[in-house]
Amino acid sequence: MDLIFSSPSPYNASISLRTGELVYEISSNDTKPDPLGLGMGTRRTVVKKFSVETPASKTPTEIGCIELHTLHDDRCEVYGRDVRPKDKQKWTSSNGQEYSWKYLSDQVLNPQLLDRDQSTVAAYEHSGFISGKPQKLARLSISPGAGYGIVDEILVTFLYAQQKRGTTSYVDGFLSVITGGFGVRGYNYRT
Numbered sequence: 021m022d023l024i025f026s027s028p029s030p031y032n033a034s035i036s037l038r039t040g041e042l043v044y045e046i047s048s049n050d051t052k053p054d055p056l057g058l059g060m061g062t063r064r065t066v067v068k069k070f071s072v073e074t075p076a077s078k079t080p081t082e083i084g085c086i087e088l089h090t091l092h093d094d095r096c097e098v099y100g101r102d103v104r105p106k107d108k109q110k111w112t113s114s115n116g117q118e119y120s121w122k123y124l125s126d127q128v129l130n131p132q133l134l135d136r137d138q139s140t141v142a143a144y145e146h147s148g149f150i151s152g153k154p155q156k157l158a159r160l161s162i163s164p165g166a167g168y169g170i171v172d173e174i175l176v177t178f179l180y181a182q183q184k185r186g187t188t189s190y191v192d193g194f195l196s197v198i199t200g201g202f203g204v205r206g207y208n209y210r211t
Contacts, residue, residue: 021168023175025158028147030179031065035160042070044175045080051087063088063183067098067176084176088183096180098173104180111177113170121181131181133167133174141167142174 023043027033035044048065064087068080087095096104098114105111109121119141123131133142140163147158160178162171 021162021164021171023160023162023171025147025160028158030158030182035175044069046179062090065179065183067172067179069172083172086176086180086183094180094184096176098176103173103177105177105184109181111173113173115170117166119174119177121178123185131178133178135166139163139166142178144178 022038023035024038025033025035031046031048033046034042035046036042045068046065047068048063051062051064064085066082067084067086069083070078070080084098085095086097089095094104096102101114103111103113105121110118111120112118118136120134121131122134129146131144132140135141142160142162144160145156145158147156160175162168162174167174
């Protein structure tokens with residue numbers, strides 16, 4: 021299953037399937053901006069899901085949220101359940117299995133989700149840009165089997181791991197420079 025992002029930044033994007041069916045909506049904002057750039061801001065990311073049962077309904081339901089805090093513990097929840105990864109990358113899913121987001125040295129922008137046996141459950145491919153024009157859309161590919169039952173958790177923990185890692189993408193950094201935004205802790209202060 022491929023989840024295709026509408027934007028180079030996964031933090032403010034719609035996500036659809038290859039068929040074009042809209043399945044998620046992600047929005048991020050700064051609940052406590054940090055105008056001085058001292059790393060004291062708070063960022064909230066909300067993940068909403070469109071109903072598969074009633075696709076005619078165009079109102080998505082909130083299924084997860086991420087809050088990055090400087091002075092106290094972060095929040096990372098799916099359906100109210102804490103899925104905040106230990107050490108920024110490892111987490112235990114609702115199916116009781118432990119998973120880990122790994123960043124290979126030659127694929128710094130394309131993390132992979134591995135299970136306990138080091139088998140790939142999901143992989144992210146960032147947007148490709150040549151001369152400032154998108155060549156491909158970013159996607160999160162989830163392997164059949166183990167990953168299908170925990171897609172919501174995979175998506176939310178991916179967003180959390182990316183934000184905690186402090187690198188969104190080269191595109192986000194480039195857009196920040198162009199739009200005059202500045203960033204701390206790996207995210208840009210812009211909506």
